[in-house]
Amino acid sequence: MITGDAAYIKKINRSLIIKEIVKAGMISRADISKVTDLTRATISAQVADLLDEGLIIETQLEHFSVGRKPIMLSLNSKAGYALGIDLDYGQISFTLSDLLGHPATSTIIKINTKDYAEILLILVEQIKKFKAEYTESLYGIVGIVIAIHGLVGKDEVVHFVPRLGWEDIHLKTDLENEIDIDVYLENNANLSSFAERVFFHHETDNLLCATLYSGIGMGMMMKDDFFRGHDGYAGEIGHMIVVPEGRPCNCGNKGCWEKYSSESSVFEYLSEKRQMKNLTYEDIQKWLDEGDQEVHELLEQLLYYLSIGLNNMINIYNPDVLVLDSELLRMYPDALDKIKQNLHSSICHYRELSISSIGKKSCVLGACALAIKHFLSVPMLNLPFEQQDNETVS
Structure with a gap:
C-alpha cells in the first residue's frame, strides 16, 4: 500500500x-x-x-x-520539446521531438576531435540554437538526455569512453552551468532498450536490447526500469570472453565477444583486407548482392559467435523479449532464422527474438523518450512510433 x-x-x-x-x-x-x-x-x-x-x-x-x-x-504534444543527443565517436546526432516522441527535426554534426573542451563547445552552441528556435512553445525544451558510448555511473559522471579516451568527465554539470535546462546522461545501449520498450514492446516487463555497431552493448529493462548493477556499469556484455586467449581487446582482455560479433569487427577486417578506408554499408550490400564468398563467410562467422553470446544472455536473464540492433543483420538474408537455429539448448527460454525496427536512431529516440518521461514524471511511456525524414548533416 x-x-x-x-x-x-x-x-x-x-x-x-x-x-x-x-x-x-x-x-x-x-x-x-x-x-x-x-x-x-x-x-x-x-x-x-x-x-x-x-x-x-x-x-x-x-x-x-x-x-x-x-x-x-x-x-498537448506541442506544449514542449525533448532533445535527445547521441554523442558518438566521429559525430553527434541531435533529435528534437514533441511530447509524444514525434521527431520535429534532426541534425548530425561530424566531428574530427576527441578533445572534451571542443566537443563541449559544439554541444553548448547547438543546444542554444535549438533553445532559441523553440522559445514560442509553452515549456520550450523540457529536458536533454545524452547517450554516452561508455561507462556512466549512477551519479551521471562519465567514467570512461574508450573511443574518445575520456575518464571521469562531469559533462552534466558543465552543460547545466551553460544552459538553463535539465540534462541527463545515460548509456547508449540502455537508451536503445528504452526506445524498444516505449515505441514497440508496450506490454513487456523484461526486455534486453543488444546493440552491435561500434562494439556490443546491452540495455536491460527490468520491470519498467533500467538494470544498472552496483555502480551503474551493467550491460558491458561485449567484453564477455567467448574465445579464450583470442583476439586482443582494448579493454585488456583477449577473446571478447565484440571482437567477433560487432559490426566494427566486420568493417575493420574488410577495410584492412581490401584496402578501403571509408567502407560503407552500401559496399557490403553490393558484395552480398554479387555473391562475394568472403563477405558471406565473414557474416556467417559473425552469426555463429553472436549466437554463442546470445545463448549466454538468454540463460542468465531469461528475457521476455530480446532485440538485436544491427544494420548488417537487417541486410543479411535469413539472419534471424539462422541465429534462432543456433539457439537450440533445451534450457534457452525467451518469448521473442527480433531485429530492431528502429535501427540506428533507437538510441537518440530513446533519449527523447527518457527526457519526456522525466518531464511528465510518469513511471513508463507507451508512444506511437513515427519515422522521420527531415535530417540535416553538417
Whole structure:
C-alpha cells in the first residue's frame, strides 16, 4: 500500500492520469476513472490543473451516435520539446521531438576531435540554437538526455569512453552551468532498450536490447526500469570472453565477444583486407548482392559467435523479449532464422527474438523518450512510433 502526505498522494495520482492519457492517445474522464480506480472527483480536480498548465487539451467527439458527445482528453504534444543527443565517436546526432516522441527535426554534426573542451563547445552552441528556435512553445525544451558510448555511473559522471579516451568527465554539470535546462546522461545501449520498450514492446516487463555497431552493448529493462548493477556499469556484455586467449581487446582482455560479433569487427577486417578506408554499408550490400564468398563467410562467422553470446544472455536473464540492433543483420538474408537455429539448448527460454525496427536512431529516440518521461514524471511511456525524414548533416 502506498502511504504518504496529501501532496505525495496527489503527485502519484497525477502521474497515473498522465500515463493513461498518453497511453490511450485520447480518453474520457470516465474511462480514466475505470482504468485507474480513482474517484471522479479526484480526476476532475487533477484534469483541471493539467488543463490550466496547458499539458492536456480537450476535444469533443463530433461523431458519437448515442447520448451526450463525450469530451476527450489528450496530451498537448506541442506544449514542449525533448532533445535527445547521441554523442558518438566521429559525430553527434541531435533529435528534437514533441511530447509524444514525434521527431520535429534532426541534425548530425561530424566531428574530427576527441578533445572534451571542443566537443563541449559544439554541444553548448547547438543546444542554444535549438533553445532559441523553440522559445514560442509553452515549456520550450523540457529536458536533454545524452547517450554516452561508455561507462556512466549512477551519479551521471562519465567514467570512461574508450573511443574518445575520456575518464571521469562531469559533462552534466558543465552543460547545466551553460544552459538553463535539465540534462541527463545515460548509456547508449540502455537508451536503445528504452526506445524498444516505449515505441514497440508496450506490454513487456523484461526486455534486453543488444546493440552491435561500434562494439556490443546491452540495455536491460527490468520491470519498467533500467538494470544498472552496483555502480551503474551493467550491460558491458561485449567484453564477455567467448574465445579464450583470442583476439586482443582494448579493454585488456583477449577473446571478447565484440571482437567477433560487432559490426566494427566486420568493417575493420574488410577495410584492412581490401584496402578501403571509408567502407560503407552500401559496399557490403553490393558484395552480398554479387555473391562475394568472403563477405558471406565473414557474416556467417559473425552469426555463429553472436549466437554463442546470445545463448549466454538468454540463460542468465531469461528475457521476455530480446532485440538485436544491427544494420548488417537487417541486410543479411535469413539472419534471424539462422541465429534462432543456433539457439537450440533445451534450457534457452525467451518469448521473442527480433531485429530492431528502429535501427540506428533507437538510441537518440530513446533519449527523447527518457527526457519526456522525466518531464511528465510518469513511471513508463507507451508512444506511437513515427519515422522521420527531415535530417540535416553538417
